[in-house]
Amino acid sequence: MSEVQSETAVGPEERDVTELVLQDILTGMLPAGTWLKQIDLERRYDCTRPEVRRALDRLSQKRLVAHVPNRGYHVYQPDDRNAKEVGDIRVILETAVADMMVANATSDSIATLRGLARYFDEMTLTGTILEHYEANLAFHRELLLLGGNQALVDLVSEIRQRTSSAPVSQWRTRARIEKSGREHHMMIDALEARDAEELKRLIALHIRQPADTPK
């Protein structure tokens, strides 16, 4: 019956339920297609019914879960077409500000990026899936920030969640994770060398990588 089994050992939960469900979807704890029964979530996250409903409504607005009236909510099944399209959008947005990123890069910001890239590498070895995921986010966020468009940074963060509903499959092989880590450093190199074209090339490659991989 209950589609949600795994109990994340919760202490006294103070955080927002939406975030918690989001994390569990992003980390693959709630696989695509899973029916999210309100009673299960209520118990799983130790919260009330209205909180669960608000979270589900928000996530369905974000297209992360699908809502079938009188049937319930289930984790969205990402289709390949949409995934490719969103990838294209990310390439468009992130390469568009590459020139600005090169222009705005200082030795300070490059040092910060190096730190974040290294932190990502560390988390590959020692961190949880979530920590690893967030380390990746932090790096890209800091990089994008150099573009000088805060709204763009936020937007990319948003649409990033829109297809990475299957993040596990993206990062499933260690080889690919390590390749991503190396690419981070290569991007910083391009930034240091003030080579905007190379940076664009690397960004496009980096984003499309998970999608273009043969099954």
Add this chain to the structure above:
Amino acid sequence: MSEVQSETAVGPEERDVTELVLQDILTGMLPAGTWLKQIDLERRYDCTRPEVRRALDRLSQKRLVAHVPNRGYHVYQPDDRNAKEVGDIRVILETAVADMMVANATSDSIATLRGLARYFDEMTLTGTILEHYEANLAFHRELLLLGGNQALVDLVSEIRQRTSSAPVSQWRTRARIEKSGREHHMMIDALEARDAEELKRLIALHIRQPADTPK
């Protein structure tokens, strides 16, 4: 006391409250800064308390209204910086697929666009603010559709709502409305002439126009 006065003569309302509030914000009936008291909205749209709250929560997620805990919700006050940034994002996204639009344009699609452009012109004279707004949306949607990226069309529709919180000020002079109408036709001309560069130039001009205008 009550910040919301105007009563839109409602019959038996069957539609979603979120859409109704959204429309009233977009059409300027609920100006920026207006406090959205739950009781007022309840009466205004003839709906229940939970419906109002769900609508307000959704709109705050979309950044259209701001939420102050224990104080309430109010229509978001758009700041110039964000407006400029979102404008830049739109230019990036919409010009990025200009080549594809030129490549995919058929005589059929051009005829459809002509129709929509003419419909926009009609609504300038005879339509309501909402009809006019939606006619504009329909034209740009159809144009973007030629880019072949459905996710991008949806995304642009979304971020479009994010700054046009002051649509009234955008369209306040008839001269500018008519200029927009002419630009629509010029875009179609460029499409017909297979001139992608000119199309990009026109799109950038068309989007930035409302923002660049001197006060």
Add this chain to the structure above:
DNA sequence: GTATCATAAATTGGCGCCAATATTGGTAAC
């Protein structure tokens, strides 16, 4: 006359109950 505090009114927001609907399991008929 003005500032401050206490009291009262209003508004937000959390919580639980109950009706409507879908699903499952059992039973009977063919």
Add this chain to the structure above:
DNA sequence: GTTACCAATATTGGCGCCAATTTATGATAC
């Protein structure tokens, strides 16, 4: 033995009440 129908159960989702917090008002002291 299989299928169709019906009853029982479980789940969703709408609705209203009440506590907590904030804001407005009026009275009192300086």
